[in-house]
Amino acid sequence: MEKFYTDDEAARAHLESLLWPDGPICPRCGVINEATLMQGKSHRPGLYNCRPCDKPFTVTVGTIYERSHIPLHKWVYATHLMTASKKGISAAQLHRMLGFGSYRTAWFMAHRIREAMKGSSGTAPLGGEGQVIEADESYYGKQESPPTLRSDGTPFKTRKYKRQTNMYGSSQKRPIVVLVERGGKARTFHVAEANRETVEKILAANASTDSRLHTDESHLYKRMGKRFAEHASVNHSKDEYARGDVTSNSAEGFFNVFKRGMTGVYQHCGEAYLNRYLVEFEFRHNTRTKLGVNDKERAGLAHKGAAGKRLTLRRPAHSQPSV
Ligand SMILES: [Zn+2]
Missing domain, CATH: 3.30.420.10 (Ribonuclease H-like superfamily/Ribonuclease H)
Incomplete structure (x- = not known):
């Protein structure tokens, strides 16, 4: 089993490598790789400080994982389970396999992950000449x-x-x-x-x-x-x-x-x-196997989708769902 399914730090590193392939991206000014990792025990793990705008951020800012009390590796594992099961996975099953929380937590997670799966066919018209x-x-x-x-x-x-x-x-x-x-x-x-x-x-x-x-x-x-x-x-x-x-x-x-x-x-x-x-x-x-996407890549696409909701999910703090 991959370490990022069971270890929070590994899960964070995994998300950073997926969402920030060229270095940390400041969600405020959008600059890439101009942030300093805040070291030391007084800082949250994975906290960066943007040098141009001097504001702190982490890889989960604006994603479906932000403000979640669910450990990041559980999100990564749940995403893997949902994207790899051909016919889906029930909240009850997800709850059992994650081995934590309540049925309701699993149910909410599943719906947040579905949010990340939105728009998989893109926005352009389907088909074309000869298709x-x-x-x-x-x-x-x-x-x-x-x-x-x-x-x-x-x-x-x-x-x-x-x-x-x-x-x-x-x-x-x-x-x-x-x-x-x-x-x-x-x-x-x-x-x-x-x-x-x-x-x-x-x-x-x-x-x-x-x-x-x-x-x-x-x-x-x-x-x-x-x-x-x-x-x-x-x-x-x-x-x-x-x-x-x-x-x-x-x-x-x-x-x-x-x-x-x-x-x-x-x-x-x-x-x-x-x-x-x-x-x-x-x-x-x-994202099926026939189109050349393997399980790991498919889960990665869902994580990218989770980050792609950065802008659309930005709304007043009081309306943020607390998952
Ligand atoms: Zn910035």
């Missing part, structure tokens, strides 16, 4: 079984029953739209309703129209598809899953991993948290 983007929508969440009998005990007629399931489908389950670059990255969207308007907005903002667009037979993509270099679809209702290289298997594969993880590992997820779990599965997809 395939698969778009698909799916539903996640509780689905109450539709009533099969009327209150007077007579069965619904087929048409009425169908209308009923659709109504349940949109009100009980949570629609998710995913765009997947074939052999590349995925970006997910938790939407209020998966309708044509929503899907078109997502595609317009997140996909390069130079790409070839592959979907299933859904009518949602037909109009927007005309703006792409190509739009081809497979007809799942006719058991067609691939025709030549036309398929939406990557998008469905993403949903399969997500649903297996959510069902098997996380079990419960309030609507308010769905996006955070999507971020987590997206992160692992976008």
